[in-house]
Amino acid sequence: MQETFEKQYMPCLEIDEKFGRSEFGIMSNFVWQTDPKRLVFLLSRYKFVSKMLTGCRNALEIGCADAFGTRIVRQAVPEVVATDIDPIFIEDCIRREQKSTWPISYRIHDILSAPVPGSFDGVYSCDVFEHIHPKDEKRFILNIRDSMSQNGIAVIGCPSLESQVYASAGSKAGHVNCKSGEDLQNLWKHYFHTVLLFSMNDEVVHTGFSKLAHYLFIVCTGKKA
Numbered sequence: 001m002q003e004t005f006e007k008q009y010m011p012c013l014e015i016d017e018k019f020g021r022s023e024f025g026i027m028s029n030f031v032w033q034t035d036p037k038r039l040v041f042l043l044s045r046y047k048f049v050s051k052m053l054t055g056c057r058n059a060l061e062i063g064c065a066d067a068f069g070t071r072i073v074r075q076a077v078p079e080v081v082a083t084d085i086d087p088i089f090i091e092d093c094i095r096r097e098q099k100s101t102w103p104i105s106y107r108i109h110d111i112l113s114a115p116v117p118g119s120f121d122g123v124y125s126c127d128v129f130e131h132i133h134p135k136d137e138k139r140f141i142l143n144i145r146d147s148m149s150q151n152g153i154a155v156i157g158c159p160s161l162e163s164q165v166y167a168s169a170g171s172k173a174g175h176v177n178c179k180s181g182e183d184l185q186n187l188w189k190h191y192f193h194t195v196l197l198f199s200m201n202d203e204v205v206h207t208g209f210s211k212l213a214h215y216l217f218i219v220c221t222g223k224k225a
Contacts (some may be wrong), residue, residue, distance in 0.1 A: 001013055001014075001017060015101075019099050019101065020099055022096075022099065023096055024066075024068065025065070025066020025067065025068050025089070025092055025093065025096065026065075026066050026088070026089060026092050027065045027066045027068065027089070028042075028066055028068035039068075040202075040203050041202055041203055041215075042068065042069050042126075043068075043069050043072065044200075044202075044203035044204075044205070045069065045126050045127075045157050045200070045215070045217075046069030046070070046072040046073060046126065047072055048155075048157075048198075048200075048205050048217060049072075049073055049124045049126065049155050049157070050072050050073045050075060050076040050077070051076070052122075052124075052153060052155045052219055053073060053076060053077050053121075053122035053124065053153060053155065054076045054077075056076075056077050056120075056121035056122040056152075056153065057077075057078065057079070057121045058077065058078065058079040058080070058081070058118075058120050058121055058122070059073055059077040059079070059080050059081070059120060059121065059122035059123070059124065060080075060081050060082075060083065060116055060118070060120040060122070060123045060124070060147055061073070061080065061081070061082040061083060061123075061124055061125065062083060062111050062116075062123065062124070062125035062128055062144060063083070063084055063085070063111075063125050063126070063127070063128035063131075064082035064083060064084045064089070064090075064093070064106070065084060065086075065089050065127075066089050066092055066093060067082050067089075067093045067104065067106070069126075070082050070104055071100070071102040071104065073124070074102040074103075074104055075102065077122060079105075080104045080105070081104075081105045081106075081107060081116070081118070081120070082104055082105070082106050082107075083106070083107045083108070083109040083111070083116060084106075084108065084109070085108070085109070085110045085111075086108075087108050090106050090107070090108045093106045094106050111140060111143050111144065112132070112136055112139050112140060112143065113143075114143060115143045115144075115146040115147040116143075116147045118147065119147075119148070119149045119152075120147055120148055120149060120152060121148075121149050121151075121152050121153065122148075122152060122153050122154075122155070123144050123147055123148050123152060123153075123154045123155075124154065124155040124156070124157075125144070125155075125156050125157070126157040126158075127157065127158060127159070128158070129156055129158040129177065129184075130158045130159055130174075130175045130176070130177050130178045131174050131175070131176065131177070132176075132177050133176050133177060134176075134177050137177060137187070141187075141188065141191050142191065145191050145192070145223050148223060150223065151221070152221070152223070153219065153220070153221050154192070154218075154219070154220040154221075155217065155218070155219050155220075156184075156188070156217065156218050156220070157200075157215060157216065157217045158178065158179075158184070158215070158216055159171075159175065159178055159214065159215055159216070160178065160179075160180065160181060160210065160211075160213050160214060160215060160216050161178040161179050161180045161183075162180065162211050162212070162213070162214075163178070163213075163214040163215065164178050166214075179216075180210065180211065181197050181199065181210025181211070181213060181216050182197075182210065184197070184216055184218060185197045185218055188218055188220050190224070191220075191223070191224055192220035192221060192222055192223060192224060193221070193222030193223075193224060194220065194221045194222045195218050195219070195220050196218065196219040196220075197210060197216065197217070197218055198216070198217040198218070198219070199212070199213030199215075199216065199217075200213055200214065200215035200216065200217060201213060201214050201215070202214070205217065
């Protein structure tokens with residue numbers, strides 16, 4: 001093995017020799033090639049989720065796509081199950097997982113069809129709710145709720161309604177259910193006793209005026225029967 005000029009960088013070569021070079025996933029590669037700054041926003045969202053779920057025994061991700069940010073949650077939660085409706089993404093995740101230092105379990109699952117088997121202390125979903133048609137949103141929420149343990153936490157992130165005037169054509173094609181912060185919070189209050197609303201602009205999460213937010217997070221606890 002070669003040696004670096006400064007010895008403290010030798011672990012970089014050791015990891016490189018042991019695991020090889022990590023790959024982007026299908027979606028993260030697209031972002032890296034077309035608009036790399038978006039990866040900063042994506043990873044910041046996953047960092048927020050990881051902080052909200054720290055202390056959970058396990059966590060479930062709904063709509064992981066290529067799971068590029070999922071290992072940030074895995075750093076905080078000992079067991080993570082990542083699901084997506086699209087086999088192409090899950091197959092790619094499993095292939096790349098063979099070189100991972102942060103093991104994650106992957107499943108193909110349609111959350112509109114049923115809850116995910118098991119009982120999860122944390123359930124999270126980033127950039128999925130806006131793709132759920134309003135007629136299906138109740139089923140989406142109930143199946144998430146029924147995948148959670150009794151004292152579980154749900155963290156949901158999605159673009160705000162107000163942001164859509166600036167959204168790209170590709171984004172708008174799949175965004176069928178964007179809401180204002182107030183409407184999003186009030187909807188989820190039908191199913192949880194506590195629903196906390198956060199605003200996000202670029203990589204910064206804050207408690208500011210939600211109508212000026214590009215992205216929204218809600219943190220839900222206390223399942224209602």
